[in-house]
Amino acid sequence: MSAVGRDIPHDSAKGHVTGESIYLDDVPPVRGELLVDFFYAKTSHAKVKSLDLTEAAKVPGVVALLTHKDLLGSNLFGPITKDEIILVEDEIMFMGQPIVIIGAEDRKAIEAAKAAIKIELEPLEAILSIKRAKELNSVIGPTRRIKRGDVEATLKNSAHVIENTFRNEGQEHFYLESQAAIAYPKENNQIEVHSSTQHPSEVQEVIAHFLGVPVNHVVCITKRMGGGFGGKESQATHPAVMASLVAFKTKRAARIIFNKDHDMQCTGKRHPFENTYKVGFDKDGRITALWAHLYSDGGAYNDLSSAVMARAMCHIDNAYWLPVVDVSGTICKTHFPPNTAFRGFGGPQGIATIENIMEEIAAYLGKDPLDVRKVNLYGVGENNITPYGEIIFDNNLHEIFENLEISSDYSKRKSEVDKFNRESKTHLKGIALSAVKFGISFNTKFLNQANALVNIYIDGSIQVSTGATEMGQGVNTNIKQIVASEFDIEPDQVIVMPTSTEKNNNTSATAASSATDLNGSAAVIACEKIKEGLTELAAHHLASKVADINPSPSSIRFEGGFVFDRRRPDTRLTFKELVKIAYMNRVSLGERGYYATKGLDWSWDAGPEGTASGHPFLYYTQGAAVSEVTIDRFTGELKVERVDILMDIGKPVNPGIARGQLTGAFIQGMGWVTTECLKYAEDGTLLSHSPTTYKIPNIQDTPEVFNVNWIDKENSVNVKGTKAVGEPPLCLGLSVWCAVKYALRSVSGAEIPKLILPASNEEIVMRLAEYESKTAQKKPADALT
C-alpha cells in the first residue's frame, strides 16, 4: 500500500499526548541565559518627548536595555514594504509598540526595570477606525482595482439594485503557544535563533538586517509551533529580533516568551473590513453587476496588508460569476498594531462580502438564498472567468451543491425552519448554505518556490528537510508520506527534520495553505534525483545477478520496500540493501530538490484601464457547507445544531490530517463569525486580551451533528493529486453567520436584516430588539389596512 493516501497519526502525536514534545519554553536554559521582555507603548499615538533609562539601568539583575539607538541596521523593516519601525524613535504609532528591549537575569528584574523606565509623551490624535482613516485619507499604499465591463451602465439597467455597507470585525489568532524565541550567540558574530515562526527565512533575514551582519551569519531553526494560523508569519520576527539583539550585545543566550495578554495586546490580528457595495440583479437574483470598495484596517504599518487586500479582492467573486464588476481596495492606516496574516488571508473577508450579498438579494426578492446562489454559480465551459481573468478549469461546485443539498436534506429542513419561525415566540432558527472557492498559490508570484533536502543514510533510513514549518497542521507527516511513497517504503523510515535555514535557504512562509504543495513537490524532485542514481545502479546490479537480461533502468521498480527489474521480479533487493550497495559504489544518497510553480502571473496594472489581472492561482479548492442554528430570542444564545460540509480537496496525502484541517478550520471560522469579539476602549486599549474575555469556540459549541466529507477527485496539477486544505474550510464558517442572517429575516419584515460580523449574542439581541420595536410601532398602521 502506498504511503500516500494512508491515515497515519501525526508524526508528533505521541510526543504531544505524553508531554514529551518540546516547545521553546520547554528547552532547558543554558548557563548564563537571560530573560528578555520589552517596554512597550501604552498609548496609541504620541510624540516621545523624552526617554530616561537611568533608574532602570540601576535595577539589580538588569543586563541590557536596548533602544532604537542600539540597532546595527536601519530601524525600518517589513515583509513587503520596509515601513515598520521595530523600536520607537520619536513617535509611538500603536499601543503595544516596543520601545525598550530589556535583558535581565530574572523576571523580577524585568518587572522592576519596566517600572523604572521614565517616558514623557505628548499625545497625538489616534486614528482608531476605518471611518476616521477615510476622513483623514490615512492610507497605506495605492488603492488597487479589478475591473471588467461597464458597471455604471449595467447597474443603471439592472432590474434591482442593493446598495449597502458590510462590516466584518477582526479576529485574534489565539495560537496556544504565544510568540517565542531563544537566541544563542555563536563565534565570529554568528547567531543561532530558535523561533516559533512560520517563516524562518524571514526571521533570519530580519535579524541579519538589525544586527548588521550578512544573512549567512544567522541560522534560524523551527522545530514546531504551538499553533500559528498566520500570526507567526511576519510577526514572529519581533520577538526573535529582540532575543537576538540581547544575545548579540551581551554574548549570552537570550529567551523571550510573550505572555498571553501581551501577545494579544501587541500583535496584529485578522483585518477588519468595511465594504461598500452596489449590486445589480434580475428577478431571479442573478447578479448583473457588482461595484464594491473594500476598506481594510491595516493598522500602523503595511506588514502583509497589501497582500491580504489582494486576496480579499480576488475572492469577492468566491463561487459566483460576476459578469460585470468593479472592485477597489484601500488599506486604511490606523493606530492599531499592524494587522497581519490570519488563515484565509483576506479571502474570508472577500467571501463574507459576497455571501452576505447572496443573503441580501434573497431577502430582497423573498427567495431561498440557495436558489440565488445556484443561479450565480460559476459555469463549466462558460461564465467561468474570474474578474481578474483567470479561467476556472476544474469547477466542481455544481457537483458539490447538488450532493450537499441532498445529503444535508436542505429543502426539508429549510421549510421546517420557516415553520418553526412562524410559530415560536421564544426561539428563532436559521439555515444557510455557503460556498468557498479558494485560490491556491501565493498571490505574489516569486513566493511560489521551495527547496527540499533528502538524505538517505546507510541503513536506508531517510531525513527530509524543507522550508515548511510544522504548526500542528501535519505538513511534516504529509511530506514524510510523500517521500516514503517515492521509494515505496514505509513512512516510519522517513523523518522530517526541524526546519532550518542552514538546510533550506530563501524559503517562503508556511502559508497560503500551500506548504505541502510547494515543499512536497520539491521533496519529490529531490527523491527523483536520488532515484535516478539508484535506478541506474540497481539496473546493473540486478542484471549481473540474472544471466539473460541486460541492464535496463526503465525496467527498475521500487515497490513495497523492494527494488527489482520488472522482467525478473523474483530477484529483488530490499531498499536497505540497495542503499548499502549505492554507498559502496559511490552513488549519491542525498539530493536537493527545487520547485517553482509553473504558469503563474499577476499584475496590478495589466488589466483594463490599468487595473489588476493575471493568473495568480494554480487551482482552486472548493466546497460548501450547510449550517443550522437555533437562537434564543431573549439572550441571543446561539446553538449550531448541525453542519454538513462537502469539499473538493483532491486526493489527500493523509485523510485523517486533511479531515482535521476541515473540522479545525470550520470551527475557527465559526468562532470568527459568532463569539470572537475584539473589544477596544476608546483610546485603543484592547480589553479582550485573554481567554477570560476573548471567547474562541469551546468543545460544547461544536455542532451536535457534524458531517464532514469530500468528493473523490484527483487534482491533476498538484503533487500526488492533492489540493491544499488549510485555509478554505475556514470560509465555510460563514454558513453559520448566513444562517443567523436568514433567521433575522423572519423578524425584519420587508427590510433586509442588518447584521455585523461577528453575530455575537449582543449583536443578535440588539438587532432583534430593533426589529421588534419597529414591528410594535408599525402595529397601529397595520391595523388600519
Add this chain to the structure above:
Amino acid sequence: MRDYLHLFVNGKEHKISGSEAFQPLSTFLRWGLGATGTKIVCEEGDCGACSVLVGKLKDGKIDYQPINSCIQLLYQADLSHIITVEGLKQNGHLNPVQEAMVECHGTQCGFCTPGFVVAMCEYFDRSKSPCAQGIKDSVTGNLCRCTGYEPIIKAGLNVDMAGIVPLSELYPPAEMSKIFAKERSESVLIKTEDKTVFLPANLADAAKFKSEHSDAIIIAGGTDVCVVMNKRAYAPKVVMSFGNIEGLNEISVSENHIKVGATATLSQLEAFVKDRVPEFFHLLWVFGSPQIRNAGTLAGNIANASPIADTPPFLFVMDAVINLTSSKGNRQVRINDFYKGYKKFDMQADEFISSVEIPLPAKGEMVRLYKVSRRKHLDISTNTAAFKFKLNGNKIEDITIAYGGVAAVILRLPKTEAFLKGKQIELDVFHQAAELAVSEITPISDVRGSKEFRLQLAKNLLSKLFYEIKEGRIAACQQ
C-alpha cells in the same frame, strides 16, 4: 507545627519549605521538576493547558480531580498527589486515552494536548459508561484552537476501556494515604522574609490565626485570587489557606436547608444538588469549567464579591445565610444584608466564612436561574438573574428577583417584585415589569457587553420567564 509542604508528584515524594512554597504549582512542575509537559498559556484558568490531577485523601483513598495548575499555589497542593501528563503512561506505554488521541488525530499543534489528556484520563478513570456528552463535559475547561474538537470527541469515543489501568493501581495509595492522614493533624506555617502562609489543621487554629493576623487573606480554592496574583502582581503578605481543615468541605442537608462548608468545591456542590435543586445544578454546570469547579468554592464565590458571580443571585432569592467564624465565636448574616458596596461586606477583620446555609425551595415554589454570557460554557456572565416565585392559578402569588451584572453589587429588584405580586401571568404585565426592572438597575458598558445590551437583557429575561411559565417549562418543587 509543620514548616514544610509534603506532597507527591507522579508517585515521587517531595518536601518543600521556604519561598518555593509560594510559587504556582505549574511553575514548580515546569521549572522545579523540569516536567514541561504541563503547558502555560493564559495563567488564569481559562484554557486548561496546565491541567494536572490533584489527588487528595478521601475516605482512605486518593480522590483525583483535574485542576488548573497555573492558578493553584504550591501550598494548596500540600498533602496531595499530583499526576502530570508525564505520569500517565501505563508500564511505559501510552495509556488507552493517549492511544486514542494519537490514532484519531485528537492532537495537532499539541500545546493544549497534555491538558486534554489529563482531563480525559480522569474522566475515563471515573466513568463506567463514557458517552459523547460526558466526554465533552470532561474537557469543557480545555481550549483547542486547531482540531475543532471533533477529532477529540471521536478519540474519546474510541478509548479502549478494557485497557485502562485505574489510577489507584498506577499509583497505589497506601503509603501516601498514611502520610497524608498523619500530617493532616498538624497545622503548617511557612515564613519567608516577606511572606507567610498558614495552613490550619482545624477551625480553632484558623480563628486564632485570623485574630492575630487581621490582614491575612483567605484562600479556599484560589481560582479568583490566583488570577489577580498572576495578572496584577497582587502579593499578599499573609495568607491562610483552608485546604487542610478536615470536615470543612462537607455538604449536608437538613429538612429545609443545605449547609455548605467553606472548602466544599463547586463540583461537590454540583453533585449534591443534582436531584435536590436541579435548577441550581444546571447553573453550576455552566459555571467556569470542571477544573475551576474542582478548586473553586461557594464561599469563595461569595467572598470574591463580584457583581457578575454566578451563584449569588440564587443565594439572594433563597435568602441564604452566611456563617462567619472568629475567635469570639460564630455569627450569622443573611446574604441579602452581606454586601455593603463594591467588594465591601458585613464581615469583621477577624472573621471568615466557615459555611453557607441555603434554604431549599418550599413546596410549590419555583426557581429559575439565567446566566447570559458570550459563550455558554467556560465564560463569565454578562447578566445573571434568579427568580423564585409561587403561582396561584394564573396569578403570581409571590416572587423574589435578583439580578447580577447590572450594578456594582448583586441587586434585588423590590419594585419589580412588588409590582408582579398578585398580577396575572400575561405578557403585558411582564413587559411593564421589565420597564420597572430597568429603572432599578444601573449597568455599565464593559468588555462583556454594553450598557444598552445589559438593559435589554434585563428586560428580555422577564419576557423569557413569562414564556417559560406560560409554556409550563418550569417545575414547582414537589416536597
